[in-house]
Amino acid sequence: MAAAPAVPADLIVTGCTALLHADPAETDPRRAADGIRFVPDTALVIRAGVIAEITDSAGAAASPSRERIDAEGLVALPGLINCHTHSPMVTLRGLVEDRPEQEWFNDWIWPIESNLTPRVIALGARLACAEMIRGGVTCFADHYFATDVIADAVEETGLRANLGEAYFSSQGAEGRARSLDRALGLRGRAGGRITTSLAPHAPYTVSDDDLAATARLAAEHGLPVHLHAAENRAQTDTSLARHGRTPIDVLRDTGLLDVDVLIAHGTGILDRDLPALRAATGRIGVASAPRGYLKFGWDTTPVRALVDAGAHVGLATDGAASNNTLDVWEAMTLTALVQKRAERDPRWLTARQALRHATLDSARAVGLGDTVGSLAPGRRADLVLVDLSGPHTQPVHDLAATLVHSARSADVRTTIVDGRVLMRDGRLTSVDVPSVAGELAELLPDLVERGHGRRIQTYDT
Numbered sequence: 001m002a003a004a005p006a007v008p009a010d011l012i013v014t015g016c017t018a019l020l021h022a023d024p025a026e027t028d029p030r031r032a033a034d035g036i037r038f039v040p041d042t043a044l045v046i047r048a049g050v051i052a053e054i055t056d057s058a059g060a061a062a063s064p065s066r067e068r069i070d071a072e073g074l075v076a077l078p079g080l081i082n083c084h085t086h087s088p089m090v091t092l093r094g095l096v097e098d099r100p101e102q103e104w105f106n107d108w109i110w111p112i113e114s115n116l117t118p119r120v121i122a123l124g125a126r127l128a129c130a131e132m133i134r135g136g137v138t139c140f141a142d143h144y145f146a147t148d149v150i151a152d153a154v155e156e157t158g159l160r161a162n163l164g165e166a167y168f169s170s171q172g173a174e175g176r177a178r179s180l181d182r183a184l185g186l187r188g189r190a191g192g193r194i195t196t197s198l199a200p201h202a203p204y205t206v207s208d209d210d211l212a213a214t215a216r217l218a219a220e221h222g223l224p225v226h227l228h229a230a231e232n233r234a235q236t237d238t239s240l241a242r243h244g245r246t247p248i249d250v251l252r253d254t255g256l257l258d259v260d261v262l263i264a265h266g267t268g269i270l271d272r273d274l275p276a277l278r279a280a281t282g283r284i285g286v287a288s289a290p291r292g293y294l295k296f297g298w299d300t301t302p303v304r305a306l307v308d309a310g311a312h313v314g315l316a317t318d319g320a321a322s323n324n325t326l327d328v329w330e331a332m333t334l335t336a337l338v339q340k341r342a343e344r345d346p347r348w349l350t351a352r353q354a355l356r357h358a359t360l361d362s363a364r365a366v367g368l369g370d371t372v373g374s375l376a377p378g379r380r381a382d383l384v385l386v387d388l389s390g391p392h393t394q395p396v397h398d399l400a401a402t403l404v405h406s407a408r409s410a411d412v413r414t415t416i417v418d419g420r421v422l423m424r425d426g427r428l429t430s431v432d433v434p435s436v437a438g439e440l441a442e443l444l445p446d447l448v449e450r451g452h453g454r455r456i457q458t459y460d461t
Helices: 057-061 087-092 101-113 118-134 147-157 173-186 208-221 233-243 247-253 271-278 290-296 303-308 328-343 351-358 360-365 399-406 433-447
Strands: 011-021 036-047 050-056 068-070 074-078 080-085 137-144 160-167 194-200 225-229 261-265 284-288 312-315 383-387 412-417 420-424
Touching: 011 057, 011 383, 036 057, 036 074, 036 351, 036 399, 050 057, 074 399, 080 261, 080 284, 080 312, 080 328, 080 360, 087 118, 087 137, 087 147, 087 433, 118 137, 118 147, 118 412, 118 420, 118 433, 137 147, 137 194, 137 225, 137 412, 147 160, 147 173, 147 194, 160 173, 173 194, 173 208, 194 208, 208 225, 208 247, 225 247, 233 247, 247 271, 271 303, 284 360, 290 328, 303 312, 303 328, 312 328, 312 351, 312 360, 328 351, 328 399, 351 360, 351 399
Parallel strands: 011 068, 011 074, 080 137, 137 160, 160 194, 194 225, 225 261, 261 284, 284 312
Antiparallel strands: 011 036, 036 050, 074 383, 383 412, 412 420
8 A cells, every 4th residue: 555645844944054952941041051053954844833853954855845945054043032122112213312211211202102002003013023023033022002903913924922011000900900801812812923921010110019919810810920120220229218129029029929920121130139039939031131221321131140040031122212123133242242241251141152042041031932942843933044154254163153243133034933934035025114114104293292291101210
């Protein structure tokens, strides 16, 4: 009896040099440099959005496939993950510069954000998705308003996202209830590409009672929590002066360290906070966005201390209103450089450590460490192909160093999420950027008006 013909794969990527984590199941973040290896002439066989097999080009030559990508000369990486952003804030990119954070928030951003409409948010989210796809980002963790509208953009553009509806205690019980409703209603959308979080804004804008209630809801519904905390040293000093507690103390006292939590920024985390983080029973993720800290004149996230405390430190951009880009590649480069300066040690953070923070550790920080973040059989097929043939990346003596310190996001040629090609050879397949940008430009005059005397919140730390 003749054997049944092999079922064609959906996609086979052949001939690439692949970044593989030797043991993606290793959960100790202190092994951040261990296990990264580069395997030439790799073929990735993708079925139903999953990496079904990793072999070599010869092994995949006879395998039938509906689609093939010849990646000879390219490097395949797990897709980068933007662990904390506010995607629709691309609409405010470059609007207000060179001001301290209190003036930036109170006189500009929060008055302008009171003008937001669902259409502006929709256009901003689509433009942000296009930017991230171009830069090799396959997943982002968003902390913003109108997450139902952002979910539509995620579904249409093909990206993966964790979405959290931000709320302040000044909104009353309605804000917290809406954050829960959106988290429950949106998770699992887009064929499972959308996961969700509860998203209180920060300890300085959300009361202890609301934070404790959020922790209880997170435990009850199996949801992580995504919030800002200890964003800078001034916030920590103000919290100590007013309440005798650091922002991390507040998270501990309200039960948020007993559920899975993603902390945005953490540049104000002190040595005295580390025992609480080490003793946490939930997963602790910290999202570091170094470009914005440099712009505001802040310290940087204490990555080394956090790793030693057992936290998963992922890379982020924050919103483009403060960071100006959604370029996680740049965040990876800056992390490697700024951490050397902060630690006064050229051996920390290495290029291999930076690559792991941008991929597997970022996936763990956003709660997707078992799904994405590495190229391995059974993982979702989220990957990018990078061209290192340009003069700025030649010659290649150390591939990790070339990727982190010489390559740029513009060197990404192809972006794939769940096995779907979202950018092929530098061409976006799921977003019409000129149409989105053109419509957005027509709406900007009404958006940036700030003479109405309204703010969505007041920054007071």
